[in-house]
Amino acid sequence: MRKTSYKLETPLTVEKVKKLRVGDRVRISGTIYTARDASHKRLIAALKRKSLPIPIRDQILYYTGPTPVRPGKVIGSAGPTTSFRMDPYTIPLLKKGLRGMMGKGERSQEVREAMKRHQAVYFAAPGGCGALLSRYIKEAKVIAYPDLGPEAIYRLEVEDFPVIVAVDTKGKSLFRRE
Amino acid sequence: MRRIGPERIRDVVAQLCIEANYQLPKEVIQALRRARRRENSSLGREVLSQLIENARIAEEGVYPLCQDTGMVEVFLEIGEGIRIEDLEEAIQEGVRKGYREGYLRKSIVSPLDRKNTKNNTPAIIHTKIVKGKRLKIAVFIKGFGSENVSATRMLLPSQGRKGVVEFVLEKVREAGADPCPPIVVGVGIGGTLEKSSLLAKEALLRPLGRHHAKKEIRFLEKELLKKINGLGIGPSGLGGKVTSLAVHIETFPTHIAGLPVAVNINCHALRYARKII
Numbered sequence: 001m002r003k004t005s006y007k008l009e010t011p012l013t014v015e016k017v018k019k020l021r022v023g024d025r026v027r028i029s030g031t032i033y034t035a036r037d038a039s040h041k042r043l044i045a046a047l048k049r050k051s052l053p054i055p056i057r058d059q060i061l062y063y064t065g066p067t068p069v070r071p072g073k074v075i076g077s078a079g080p081t082t083s084f085r086m087d088p089y090t091i092p093l094l095k096k097g098l099r100g101m102m103g104k105g106e107r108s109q110e111v112r113e114a115m116k117r118h119q120a121v122y123f124a125a126p127g128g129c130g131a132l133l134s135r136y137i138k139e140a141k142v143i144a145y146p147d148l149g150p151e152a153i154y155r156l157e158v159e160d161f162p163v164i165v166a167v168d169t170k171g172k173s174l175f176r177r178e
Numbered sequence: 179m180r181r182i183g184p185e186r187i188r189d190v191v192a193q194l195c196i197e198a199n200y201q202l203p204k205e206v207i208q209a210l211r212r213a214r215r216r217e218n219s220s221l222g223r224e225v226l227s228q229l230i231e232n233a234r235i236a237e238e239g240v241y242p243l244c245q246d247t248g249m250v251e252v253f254l255e256i257g258e259g260i261r262i263e264d265l266e267e268a269i270q271e272g273v274r275k276g277y278r279e280g281y282l283r284k285s286i287v288s289p290l291d292r293k294n295t296k297n298n299t300p301a302i303i304h305t306k307i308v309k310g311k312r313l314k315i316a317v318f319i320k321g322f323g324s325e326n327v328s329a330t331r332m333l334l335p336s337q338g339r340k341g342v343v344e345f346v347l348e349k350v351r352e353a354g355a356d357p358c359p360p361i362v363v364g365v366g367i368g369g370t371l372e373k374s375s376l377l378a379k380e381a382l383l384r385p386l387g388r389h390h391a392k393k394e395i396r397f398l399e400k401e402l403l404k405k406i407n408g409l410g411i412g413p414s415g416l417g418g419k420v421t422s423l424a425v426h427i428e429t430f431p432t433h434i435a436g437l438p439v440a441v442n443i444n445c446h447a448l449r450y451a452r453k454i455i
Contacts, residue, residue, distance in 0.1 A: 038292060067245050067283040076281060077236075077245040082323045082356045104323070105356035105415065126225060127323070127358035127414055128445050131241035132232040149294050150245075150283045164221075164416070175355050175415050 007160070011058040012099040017121045020165045022174045026123060027160040032060040032102070036081055038151040039144070040089040047092055053144035054153060057097030060123075063104075065150035066140070067130070075140040075156075077130030080104040083122070087111045094118040106175045107167055116171035123163035124174065136161040179261045180311045182455055184268035187315070190453050191272025194317035195250060196280035198451040199242045202233040205386045206423070206448050213360055213413075213420040222418030226360075229413075229446055243447050247282040248319035250301035253383065259311035266303065273301045285322075304376070312454055318383055319449035324357035330366075330375050330440040342367060342439050343402060349441040350406050350422070355415020358445035362386065363406065363425045366440040368432040378442035381426035383450055390427055399425045 008016060010030030020026065033054050035043060046052050063083050067076030083103030090101070091114045099120050104127040107115075115122065125133065139157035146152050166174040207230065214226040236243040250273050256262070277284060277298040284298045308314075329349055333341045346365055353361070366377025389396045402425040412418025423446060432438060 065245060065283065065285075067242050067247060068281045070240060070281050073240065076283070077241045077243070079245050081246065082326065084356065104358065106354055124355075124414070124416075126228050127355070128244055128447055129228050129232040130245040131235040131243060132228060134241050135235075149296065150285065 010060055012060065013058055014099070014119045017099055017119065018169050020121050020168050022165050022168050022172045024165040026163050026165060028060065028123070028163060029159050029161070030157070032062050032156050032158055032161075034064050034066070034154040034156060035061045035086075036063050036065050036151050037085055038148050039153050040086050042145055044089050044092055047096065054155070056093055058099045060100035060102060061093070061098060062102040062125075062156065066154065067150075069140070075134055075137050075154075077134055078137060079130030079133050080125040080127055083107055090114070094120050102163055106173065112167050112171045112173060115167055116169060119169045121165055121169060122167035124166035125161070125163050133161070180259060181261045182313055184262070184264045186455065187262065187265065187268040187313070188272040188275060190315055190455060191252065191269050191317065192276035192279065194315060194451040194453060195273055195276030195282065195319070198317050198319045198449040199247050199280060199282055200236050200239055201451075202236065202243060202447060203386065203450065206446065207233055209386055209423045210360075210446060213423060217413065217418050217420045219412055219416070219418035221416045222413040222420060225413035225416065226420070242280070242282060243449065244321060244445075245283060246285065246321040246323060247277070247298070248321045248449065249286060249325075250298065251318045251320055251379070252301050252303045253316040253318065253380075254303065254305045255308045255314035256305060257310035257312045258307055260313055262313070269301060269303055270299045273297070273299050314452065314454050316383060316450060316452040318379070321445060321447070324353075324361065324443040324445050327353035327357050328378070328440070328442045330371060330438065332371065333437040333439055335435065335437050337437060339398070341437070342398075343405065345439050346402055346425075346441050347405055347409070349443070350411070351409055353443055354411060357443045359411050359415055360413055360420045360423045360446050362423050362444045362446070362448055363402070364442040364444065365402070365425065365427040366430075366442070367427060367437070368430040369438060370432070371438055373430055374438035374440040375442070377428040377430055378440035381428040382442055382444050382448065384426045386448055387424045395427050395429060399427050
């Protein structure tokens with residue numbers, strides 16, 4: 001497997017993600033948005049009403065629901081949740097120009113094919129490392145759906161957030177699941 | 179009759195919820211270190227190092243081990259010589275207190291309309307009445323990345339031991355990277371539908387790596403561990419030798435017509451904490 005290391009700044013572009021290949025290590029810096037099960041459901045409803053609360057084109061969605069923040073800290077633990085649960089909501093977001101996703105585990109074949117069509121990448125963040133990953137998050141603010149509690153959408157500013165390319169724009173996947 | 183007040187139970191449960199979410203048991207950390215020495219994939223070793231570092235950060239008491247601070251299961255062994263009042267409420271209040279004071283995520287929703295209870299209750303309570311005058315409380319924090327890939331199946335008696343091995347391997351293979359490998363696999367064999375599931379969960383509660391007392395079950399644990407680690411899923415599902423840290427099996431007699439088997443998968447982070455009052 002070819003392994004290259006990159007530093008990427010958000011927002012992403014097709015040019016930035018096209019060169020990435022499965023297995024590449026990437027350090028991400030800039031603004032990303034969190035979303036998981038309940039917020040995805042709302043995003044899709046908002047998309048239909050054309051009233052999205054966050055930008056989607058060229059952005060990264062991070063599948064996480066952080067623990068409550070302690071006073072004086074930026075965020076609680078914030079590691080990746082299992083991505084395939086978001087598969088039923090993902091294709092409309094890819095059509096809207098979503099460029100990157102971060103989570104853990106494999107994606108469905110439909111999503112991988114749509115990623116190829118719409119030129120998007122999926123990054124695997126280290127699972128089970130919620131405490132460790134909180135270090136790379138420099139700012140966090142709830143910007144949509146606060147009533148969802150841990151499932152609200154946060155805007156995060158991250159610095160050198162460590163991920164691995166798990167599905168690239170050719171639709172190739174890192175995980176073995178034979 | 180020895181009396182144990184509800185406030186005492188509440189405080190112990192709260193403390194155990196916090197402890198389990200911040201402190202990885204030392205036998206788990208030791209198992210991760212051993213796994214790192216054994217793993218031949220460099221990416222796999224890197225993941226194992228991250229998990230060890232994650233546990234060190236969590237131990238400082240600011241960031242929980244994982245953002246999924248789970249659903250709480252409380253296993254009680256109640257001595258018949260003690261008197262307790264409001265046990266159920268004392269435990270639920272303990273969970274509310276622990277999750278509030280420990281800055282732990284509240285992840286419990288009603289199943290269909292998905293409305294969050296906002297205090298991580300209800301916890302699931304299992305009770306056993308035992309001899310003596312002591313109360314044993316074990317708190318187990320169950321994350322759902324791994325609970326979602328667990329399953330129970332009613333095998334036929336003719337499928338036997340071979341059928342059990344095949345079912346466990348099938349579930350682990352299907353789970354792949356989703357439950358954050360290296361995983362711990364609890365297997366319950368026998369009983370009825372729900373008894374096998376409970377056995378699998380109780381198997382996870384056994385201190386990591388301690389084998390079953392019966393020789394033939396111990397052999398089955400070792401065989402399954404070897405076969406699971408031969409699947410090549412590896413740490414974080416990125417390939418490698420270490421897919422599982424341990425397989426624990428519990429058994430119970432079953433009906434002549436059946437062979438229930440449950441596979442309860444857990445991530446590396448076995449979050450249990452116990453106290454005897």
